Structures are given as structure tokens and as C-alpha cells.
Amino acid sequence: MKHPLNQGIKINIFLSSLSQQHKHSLFHTRANLIRNLQNSKDFTSVTSTHSYVIKSGFLDDTFTINHLLNSYVRMLRIGCAHKLFDEMLEPNVVSWTSLMAGYTGEARPESTLSLFQKMKESSVLPNEFTFATLTNACSLLANLKVGRTIHALILVMGFGSNLVVCSSLIDMYGKCNKVDQARIIFDLMYSRNIVSWTSMITAYSQNALGHHALQLFREYNNLKLGIPNHFMLSSVINACASLGSLGAGKTTHGVVIRLRHDANDVIATALVDMYAKCGCINYSEIVFKRIQNPSVIHYTSMIVGTAKYGVGTLSLQLFQEMIDRRIKPNDVTFVGVLHACSHSGLIDKGLGLLNSMNSKYGVNPDAKHYTCVADMLGRVGRVEEAYQLAKSVKVENTEEEAMLWGTLLSASRNHGRVDIALEAGKRLMVSNPQAAMPYVTLSNAYVLAGDWENAYTLRSRMKHTGIRKEPGCSWIEIMESTYLFYAGDVSNCVQGSEILRFLRELEERMKERGYLGETKGLVFVDVEEEAKEQIMSLHSERLALAFGLMNTPKGTIIRIMKNLRMCRGCHEAFKLISDIVEREFIVRDVNRFHHFKNGLCACRDFW
CATH class of the missing domain: 1.25.40 (Serine Threonine Protein Phosphatase 5, Tetratricopeptide repeat)
Structure with missing residues (x-):
């Protein structure tokens, strides 16, 4: 007869073995589920695995659900991810961070920050990946105030020297235009x-x-x-x-x-x-x-590049090629195409594209696109139409407003519409009282109209309020060394005296060909014409050009960069000089490129 105690021990051992087998089976099932989720390449396979998770009773397993949550985030199904998150019994820091990363990845940083506020109300503490995700959200928003708040919390919680967090902070401060702060963090990093x-x-x-x-x-x-x-x-x-x-x-x-x-x-x-x-x-x-296999990004870069170079027809060809390949244009693509039409005088084509943006391509035009069209109309003298358009546009922020009305101000100045220039200038002065551009451009408009009194008044106001015009500067690269030149200043220039002598010689050769210069519209009060010509001859791009001609071999293309718009007088001079010295010059100003060759410019004098 078997002893009852021995029999009980054997039963317990048997039950224990069954329990171990069950645990092993569960572990094996969970491992398979996670492997399936990690290898999932489409939404259907993820939802199938989700169904199996429910049937297998793993909904209360946070580790497995986190993998499922990550899969939805990876598939850009943030709605499904959030619904799953709300059903979790005990979401941990990985759960919260994964969902926040999903919103950041979908360019919805406000939702990321809102989710973090809810996380702070729970008992879950953030980790380094949480903070990296939060700073990435602040980068998308370029929100310095919120970014600094997150930075302070990072320091309080002891993540101030964490490698992942510091890298994200550097990026955030860079996006918020605080490069010095980014460099301080970079320099203080232990590794x-x-x-x-x-x-x-x-x-x-x-x-x-x-x-x-x-x-x-x-x-x-x-x-x-x-x-x-x-x-x-x-x-x-x-x-x-x-x-x-x-x-x-x-x-x-x-x-x-x-x-x-x-x-x-x-x-x-x-x-x-x-x-x-x-x-x-x-x-x-x-x-x-x-x-x-070029994407919309590649095509857009090429379209914008050709637009800046004034090759509008090529920009439009690229746009059509892109459409033929069934690549959908985005809002930036249309900025490039409209810019191309503006700089090439293709008005009807540009207006046609604006009107078809939404109906044909599903892209809603915004202030950037209307600014291009206002510029397009203004360049051909249709300033009244540009003005009516500007008044009808809904502008979201001061930067967009400055672009729109700054464009209109320049157009009205060029075509003598002082009334429109005055309104545009006033709008710009209100939105950004310290900006010099509206004062300078509006005073130029007054001078062109012969209204010296108002020109004096504006210049006096600039002087008394301490507003200064950005000095014109140009730079040129020779043998991988960069040389910088400021308008009217040769005191610190390399070969300063030689540059002046060379420019005087060029001036004489230009006058022999009938060059008279263009001083109309320059706001130098009580300065004689001869003095105006001398001032113009010392514009920064002319100093850079002289230096380039003196220090590069014949046949080399001279490339000059300029921080302001090239003036008409220098533009005419560069055309003539290119023919005299038989050289090619390429000037990139703040608006576009000018390619001078054989006495002509690729912009065809339309800029």
C-alpha cells in the first residue's frame, strides 16, 4: 500500500510540472508575439497580432502591449496607438514615451506636451528618452519658453549630463536660434x-x-x-x-x-x-x-534652385515631369514654382497654378504662396492688383506679414505708388518697429516722387530711435579662402589701394563705352551726382569683383555672394564689365542669382 504522504508529494510534483509547462508555454507564446510585432511590415499584420493578443489573454501584460503600441506608432497609426494606450491597466514610462514619440513623429508636438502633463499627474517618472522626446517636440514648435521649462526639469531630475538628452537640447536651442546656449551644453558634456x-x-x-x-x-x-x-x-x-x-x-x-x-x-x-x-x-x-527614384523633396529642391537662377521654363518643365510621374507636389513645391513664374515674368502661368492648387492638387494656398503672387504682379507693374490681394490674405504670424507687405512695399516703390508704399511701410513699422527695411524703402519711394521733406523725416526718425540699416556686404571665395567686403570701406580690405585703382580704371573703360551709371533713387541727401557715382562704385559687390578679377586667372568664373539686393546701377556695371574683361560673373543676392556673360545677365533685367 502506498503511503498517503508519498502520494501527495507525487501529486504536488505533477501539478508543479504542469505549472512550469504552462509558464514555459506562456513565455514561448509571448516571445512569438513580440517577434511577430517586431517583424511586422504592414498594418494588417499588426492588427492580426493584436487580435491574437486579446485571445491569448495578454492584454494585462504591459511588456507585450508596449511592443504592440510601438508597432502602431511605427505604422503611423497614432489613433490606434492612443486607443490601445487608454485600455492599458498599468502603462509604464515606455508606454507614455512611445505614445509621445508617435505624436512628435507625426509633427503634432502640442499633443506630445499635453500627454506629458497627464504623465506628470500619474505616478510614472520620465526617463532620458522621455525628455529627449519632449525636447524634440519643443524643437518642432521652436518654443523657447517651453523648452527652457523642460530643460529646468531635466536638471532637477538629474539628467543634465545624459548623452541622449544633451544632444536633444542642443538641437532644440539651435531650432530656437539660441546657438550660444547650444554650444554651452555641448562644451559641458562629459562625453x-x-x-x-x-x-x-x-x-x-x-x-x-x-x-x-x-x-x-x-x-x-x-x-x-x-x-x-x-x-x-x-x-x-x-x-x-x-x-x-x-x-x-x-x-x-x-x-x-x-x-x-x-x-x-x-x-x-x-x-x-x-x-x-x-x-x-x-x-x-x-x-x-x-x-x-526622385521624390517630391528632390523635385522641389531642383525646382526652387532653377527658380532662384531665373530659369523659369526649366522649373515648370520639372514640375510637369513630376506630375507625369504621379508625384504629388506639396506646399513648398508651389512656392518654388510660383517663385519661378515671378522671376521669369510668367504671370498667366503663375496665376493659373495658384487657382488650381486646391482643386487640382489638393494643396491649400497660404500667405507664402500669395506673397509670391503679389511679387509676381508687382514686378510687372500691376501694383494695384498686388495691393488688393495683400489686403485679402489672412496672415498667421508677423513673419508672414512682413514678407507679404515687404514685397508690396518694394513693388510700390519701384513703380512710384507712394500711397501704397506708405500703407505697406506703416504696417511693417507697427509689426516690427526696429526693422530698418520699411524706413529705408519708404524713404527711397519719397525721393523717387520728389518728396524730400518726408524722406528727411523718416531718416531723422531712424536716427533718433537708433534704427540702423544692415550694412551691405559681399564675399568671394578664392582657393577655399573667403574674403569679406563692406560697402564704402576699403580700410581693412586686402589690397585696398589696388582695388580702388583697379575700379577707377574699370570706370574709365566703362565710360568710354557710354556708361553713365544709375544714381536715380539713391537716398544721399545733398550729394552731387559725381559723389553719388563714387559712392556706388564702392558698393560691396564691386569691391569683391575687383578683388576677384585681380586674383584669379583669366577664364575663371567669379562667384560673389551678397547679403542685400543688388542695385540696378551695379547690375548694369557688371553686365558691361563682363564684356570688357571677357569673364563670367555669378552674383547671389538676397533674392536670386545673376549670371553675367558677354554684356548680358541671365535674369534678362527682370528681377
């Missing part, structure tokens, strides 16, 4: 990786500090910290684009090819943009044609 270096280079590049971006990139390479990836290289290329530095751009392109990143979409887009901004639209075309 840095390629992400933190890239974030700092990008911050410099995005804030028109390309020289600092290139210097930091050289430092990264000199320290032999690793092979740069495509994110870092694209930021460096963007820095070259902002500087118009063709030499550095070509060198970086060489690095891209050597590291086999030239097929990368981000890199290709940056290269197309860089070559266009350096005045090498033919190089942009070469890079663009090598892209196997």
Missing part, C-alpha cells in the same frame, strides 16, 4: 557621440553660421572620432550652401562619394540645394539626374 557633434554642426548651419559648422566638422575629423554619417554630412553640405562655398561643398561631396553615401536621399537633396545656391545649377542637374 560626446556622433549625434551630439551632428546636433551642434546642424545648429550652426541652421543659424547662418556656416563657418562655425565647417570649423567644428574639421575638429571632429582632426580628433579622429569616427567616420561621419549621412546626417552629419548633410548638415555640412547645408553649411556650404548657406555660405555659397563651392570649394568646401565639392570637398564634402568627395567625402560623400568616398564613404558611398551619394545614393542617400537626404544627401542627394542637400547636394542639389548646395550646388544651386553656389551658382552651379548644371551640377545640381547632374546630381538630380543620378537619383534613381
Whole structure:
């Protein structure tokens, strides 16, 4: 007879083995579920796995549900992800952060910040990935106030030296135009990786500090910290684009090819943009044609580049090619196309595109598009139509308002509509009282109309309120060295006296060909015509041109960058000089490119 105790022990062992088998089965099932979710490539497979999760009783398993939540986020199904999150019994920090990252990834940063407020009310504490997601949301908003609040919380909770968080903070301060603050964080980091270096280079590049971006990139390479990836290289290329530095751009392109990143979409887009901004639209075309499956981003970069170069017909050809390939244009594409029509005088085509944006392509026109159209109308003298359009446009922010009314102010000044110029100027002065542009442009309009009294009044107001016009400056790159020139100032110029002598010789040769200069509209009160001509001859682009002609071999194309709009007098001079010296000049001003050759400009005097 078996002893009861022994029999009980055997039963317990049997039951225990069943329990272990069940646990093993559950573990195996969960592992399969997670593997399926990680390998899911479409929404249908995720929903199928979701159904199996429910049937298998894993809805209360936070670990498994987090994987399911991440899958929905990865599939850009933020609604499904949020519904699943609301059904979770105990969401943890991974759950909260995943959902916040989903909203940030869908460019809905307000929802990310709102979700964080709810998280703070729960017992769940944020981790470094939560804070990185929050700072990314602030970057999208470019909201410095909220960003600083998040930064303070990061410091309080002890994440101030975390690598992931610091890299995100650098990016956030860069997006908020606080590069000095970004650099302080970068310099205080105990350790840095390629992400933190890239974030700092990008911050410099995005804030028109390309020289600092290139210097930091050289430092990264000199320290032999690793092979740069495509994110870092694209930021460096963007820095070259902002500087118009063709030499550095070509060198970086060489690095891209050597590291086999030239097929990368981000890199290709940056290269197309860089070559266009350096005045090498033919190089942009070469890079663009090598892209196997160009996207809307590639086409848009090429359209914008050709528009800036004044090749409006090519911009429109690219746009049509894009439509033929069933690639849907976005709002930026239409900015480029309308800009092309404006700078090429294609008024009817531009108006037709504006009217068909929504009905034919599903893109709602906004202030940016209407600004292009106002510019388009203003350039051909249809200032009244541009004015009526500007009054009817709903503007969301002061930056858009400044663009729209600044465009109208310039057009009305050029065509002698002082009444419209006055209203546009007043609107701009109210929206940004410290901006010099409305004062200067409006005073020029008064002078053109012979109203010297009001011109004096505006200039006096500028002087008494401390508003200063941005000084004109131009720069030129020779043998990968950049030389900067300011209007009317040769005291600190390299070869200053030689430049003046060379310009005087050019002036004489121009006058022999009948050049009279163009001083009309220059606001220099009580200055004789001869003195006005002398002042104009010292415009920054002329100083840069003289330096370039003196220091480059015959046949070399001279490329000049300028921070302001090129004046008509210099434009006429450059055309004539190109014929006299038999050289090509490319000038990139704040609006567009001018390519001078054989006494003509590619803009056909339409800018």
C-alpha cells in the first residue's frame, strides 16, 4: 500500500510540472508575439497580432502591449496607438514615451506636451528618452519658453549630463536660434557621440553660421572620432550652401562619394540645394539626374534652385515631369514654382497654378504662396492688383506679414505708388518697429516722387530711435579662402589701394563705352551726382569683383555672394564689365542669382 504522504508529494510534483509547462508555454507564446510585432511590415499584420493578443489573454501584460503600441506608432497609426494606450491597466514610462514619440513623429508636438502633463499627474517618472522626446517636440514648435521649462526639469531630475538628452537640447536651442546656449551644453558634456557633434554642426548651419559648422566638422575629423554619417554630412553640405562655398561643398561631396553615401536621399537633396545656391545649377542637374527614384523633396529642391537662377521654363518643365510621374507636389513645391513664374515674368502661368492648387492638387494656398503672387504682379507693374490681394490674405504670424507687405512695399516703390508704399511701410513699422527695411524703402519711394521733406523725416526718425540699416556686404571665395567686403570701406580690405585703382580704371573703360551709371533713387541727401557715382562704385559687390578679377586667372568664373539686393546701377556695371574683361560673373543676392556673360545677365533685367 502506498503511503498517503508519498502520494501527495507525487501529486504536488505533477501539478508543479504542469505549472512550469504552462509558464514555459506562456513565455514561448509571448516571445512569438513580440517577434511577430517586431517583424511586422504592414498594418494588417499588426492588427492580426493584436487580435491574437486579446485571445491569448495578454492584454494585462504591459511588456507585450508596449511592443504592440510601438508597432502602431511605427505604422503611423497614432489613433490606434492612443486607443490601445487608454485600455492599458498599468502603462509604464515606455508606454507614455512611445505614445509621445508617435505624436512628435507625426509633427503634432502640442499633443506630445499635453500627454506629458497627464504623465506628470500619474505616478510614472520620465526617463532620458522621455525628455529627449519632449525636447524634440519643443524643437518642432521652436518654443523657447517651453523648452527652457523642460530643460529646468531635466536638471532637477538629474539628467543634465545624459548623452541622449544633451544632444536633444542642443538641437532644440539651435531650432530656437539660441546657438550660444547650444554650444554651452555641448562644451559641458562629459562625453560626446556622433549625434551630439551632428546636433551642434546642424545648429550652426541652421543659424547662418556656416563657418562655425565647417570649423567644428574639421575638429571632429582632426580628433579622429569616427567616420561621419549621412546626417552629419548633410548638415555640412547645408553649411556650404548657406555660405555659397563651392570649394568646401565639392570637398564634402568627395567625402560623400568616398564613404558611398551619394545614393542617400537626404544627401542627394542637400547636394542639389548646395550646388544651386553656389551658382552651379548644371551640377545640381547632374546630381538630380543620378537619383534613381526622385521624390517630391528632390523635385522641389531642383525646382526652387532653377527658380532662384531665373530659369523659369526649366522649373515648370520639372514640375510637369513630376506630375507625369504621379508625384504629388506639396506646399513648398508651389512656392518654388510660383517663385519661378515671378522671376521669369510668367504671370498667366503663375496665376493659373495658384487657382488650381486646391482643386487640382489638393494643396491649400497660404500667405507664402500669395506673397509670391503679389511679387509676381508687382514686378510687372500691376501694383494695384498686388495691393488688393495683400489686403485679402489672412496672415498667421508677423513673419508672414512682413514678407507679404515687404514685397508690396518694394513693388510700390519701384513703380512710384507712394500711397501704397506708405500703407505697406506703416504696417511693417507697427509689426516690427526696429526693422530698418520699411524706413529705408519708404524713404527711397519719397525721393523717387520728389518728396524730400518726408524722406528727411523718416531718416531723422531712424536716427533718433537708433534704427540702423544692415550694412551691405559681399564675399568671394578664392582657393577655399573667403574674403569679406563692406560697402564704402576699403580700410581693412586686402589690397585696398589696388582695388580702388583697379575700379577707377574699370570706370574709365566703362565710360568710354557710354556708361553713365544709375544714381536715380539713391537716398544721399545733398550729394552731387559725381559723389553719388563714387559712392556706388564702392558698393560691396564691386569691391569683391575687383578683388576677384585681380586674383584669379583669366577664364575663371567669379562667384560673389551678397547679403542685400543688388542695385540696378551695379547690375548694369557688371553686365558691361563682363564684356570688357571677357569673364563670367555669378552674383547671389538676397533674392536670386545673376549670371553675367558677354554684356548680358541671365535674369534678362527682370528681377
